[in-house]
Amino acid sequence: MSREPLDQSRKLVTELPGPKARELHERLETYVPKAVSPSTPAFAARAEGGIVEDVDGNRLIDLGAGIAVTTVGASHPKxxxxxxxxxxxxxxxxxxxxxxxxxxxxxxxxxxxxxxxxxxxxxxxxxxxxxxxxxxxxxxxxxxxxxxxxxxxxxxxxxxxxxxxxxxxxxxxxxxxxxxxxxxxxxxxxxxxxxxxxxxxxxxxxxxxxxxxxxxxxxxxxxxxxxxxxxxxxxxxxxxxxxxxxxxxxxxxxxxxxxxxxxxxxxxxxxxxxxxxxxxxxxxxxxxxxxxxxxxxxxxxxxxxxxxxxxxxxxxxxxxxxxxxxxxxxxxxxxEELSAKANRIGELITEHFTRIQKDDARVGDIRGRGAMMAIEFVDPETKEPLAKLVNEIAVEARKQGVITLTAGTYGNVLRFLPPVVIDEDLLQEGLSVITDILAQTK
CATH class of the missing domain: 3.40.640.10 (Type I PLP-dependent aspartate aminotransferase-like (Major domain))
Known part of the structure; x- marks a missing residue:
């Protein structure tokens, strides 16, 4: 059965989680162990390219790719x-x-x-x-x-x-x-x-x-x-x-x-x-x-x-x-020359956060390679890990329709693993949402 392509844009038609997602979450809590703990407040219905659409019709920018799995997009036609x-x-x-x-x-x-x-x-x-x-x-x-x-x-x-x-x-x-x-x-x-x-x-x-x-x-x-x-x-x-x-x-x-x-x-x-x-x-x-x-x-x-x-x-x-x-x-x-596209993603993420780092010393380290990039957040004076800040950014980003992941031995790393096929404009929008949230936490 052919389906219309999924529009590659972020769109929130309800708050996250929406009503259908909240009902599904209640069922999840009844039938799934508490040890299985999803981080995004939405339930996927479709996914394609750099977008995940949830059961309530919200479209989220995917900066996680199912933890580096959907490199070519979640439902590539081939x-x-x-x-x-x-x-x-x-x-x-x-x-x-x-x-x-x-x-x-x-x-x-x-x-x-x-x-x-x-x-x-x-x-x-x-x-x-x-x-x-x-x-x-x-x-x-x-x-x-x-x-x-x-x-x-x-x-x-x-x-x-x-x-x-x-x-x-x-x-x-x-x-x-x-x-x-x-x-x-x-x-x-x-x-x-x-x-x-x-x-x-x-x-x-x-x-x-x-x-x-x-x-x-x-x-x-x-x-x-x-x-x-x-x-x-x-x-x-x-x-x-x-x-x-x-x-x-x-x-x-x-x-x-x-x-x-x-x-x-x-x-x-x-x-x-x-x-x-x-x-x-x-x-x-x-x-x-x-x-x-x-x-x-x-x-x-x-x-x-x-x-x-x-x-x-x-x-x-x-x-x-x-x-x-x-x-x-x-x-x-x-x-589709995805290795080259991955390198371009790495350049964009590095450029974006290098600009932010000039005005926000909490951005301690920008590292990674290709479409596997991370930002380590630290106290500017002591270099102590800022795990609480990273968690707050990730939680708020997900509420605003950007799927983000955290990492790090100390829990203070925000990581980026988008599908390598993601549109550059969509990637930039997702990054901007995150840095706007960061600016509001000062």
Whole structure:
């Protein structure tokens, strides 16, 4: 059934939440656990491009993209068509029971995209956390070692293993322990707060790896090239290259967690490419399939093949409908040159907040890359995090029809993850709403 395109403009016809949304929220509170806590006071009815339309007919500017998922927009026509055609053929067989060509096709496509030289292998899964867990399994099987090192400010998921790798306690880890053993945390690079060069931060990290864990015990180091939930922390120049160099010299695998940074989000296919590093394994999800649940672990062939037959997989891993969406998404990213568009988004956000920063010293740091940008708000005198201010801005912006997200170990970061296809005028309007709210809080 064809539908009229969704108008790419913000429009509020009711207060937020509107009457239908309030009724749905009452039902949500009755039937959904309190632990599942949506942040936006609207219930989606349609979404397209940079707009989400709610059940009351309000149109909201989307600066979150479902947490970096709808990179190509929430219902790109090519993806809709691919999904519909696949659904008409078959919805599921389980690749481990009866395989299908599209799974192999996507694995081959990723082989040509990831920044790993030589032959790679890919296993398809369902979520980012599942990809991380399987990367850890592969690393342990290949090296015969158990320890896994993650970093301060890291986020790798909400499962028992990945919670152990994730740094932030609330809301991700509180009351859920004990966590998986043989996971360790080491300091990373946070230029705005530690003031270290890449070489200095890497030396500190390597000292921790060698003294607290030991290379002979360490199967892998895992890191997001730009730390997501930790506050979009871009490591100092040269930091990641030094860590990867140490890993290669010590028979330790380097896992690049590109669940959030991958697929044109940061102005290249992968953030690892921009950093000039070559991981042994790379975890992928979020933007891979235009909103369909899909993830992947792609790695060196010799590493991936270290696992025994039947050791990787899952009932829904590489579901054919999600795979069809992924193949279509990759085509859209290439055809519409979304890496270049992501870089343009980064320029616009940086320019906007640099102007604001001149008159408002609470804008402490403007950072990120491409369409993955963040603003860290601090007390101008002490650099103490202003988490309360960030929460107030986000809440008010949502009431005014701009979907925003917060982040940061200290909760004081406003992050921007718009669909990369968003109209520039729409993006600028969303940013202006936020800065108007900021001006009113002085």
């Amino acid at each position: 993806i809709v068509q691919a999904v519909q055609e696949q659904v008409a053929d078959f919805t599921h067989t389980c690749f481990m029971v009866t395989p299908y060509e599209s799974y192999v096709q996507l694995a081959q496509r990723l082989d040509g995209l990831v920044p790993i030289s030589g032959q790679t292998r890919t296993v398809l899964l369902n979520s980012g956390a599942e990809a991380v867990e399987n990367a850890v399994k592969v690393a342990r099987a290949y090296t015969g070692k158990q320890a896994i090192a993650a970093f301060d400010n890291a986020y790798h998921g909400r499962t028992t293993l990945t919670m152990g790798l994730t740094a932030k306690n609330m809301p991700y880890k509180e009351s859920f322990g004990p966590f998986a053993s043989e996971t360790y945390r080491v300091p990373g690079s946070y230029p705005y707060r530690d003031g270290l060069t890449g070489a200095q931060a890497a030396a500190r990290t390597i000292e921790s790896l060698e003294t607290q864990i030991g290379a002979n015990q360490l199967a892998a180091v895992i890191m997001e090239p730009i730390q997501g939930e930790g506050g979009f922390i871009v490591p100092a120049e040269g930091f990641l290259a030094k860590i990867v160099e140490w890993c290669k010299a010590n028979n330790v695998l380097f896992i690049a967690d590109e669940v959030q940074t991958g697929f044109a989000r940061t102005g290249d296919w992968f953030a690892s490419t921009t950093e000039g590093i070559e991981p042994d394994l790379i975890t992928l999800a979020k933007g891979i399939a235009g909103g369909m649940p899909l993830s992947a672990v792609t790695g060196r062939a010799d590493v991936m093949d270290a696992v025994h037959a039947g050791g990787l997989g899952g009932t829904y891993g590489g579901n054919p409908v999600a795979v069809a969406a992924a193949l279509a998404s990759l085509e859209v990213m290439e055809e």
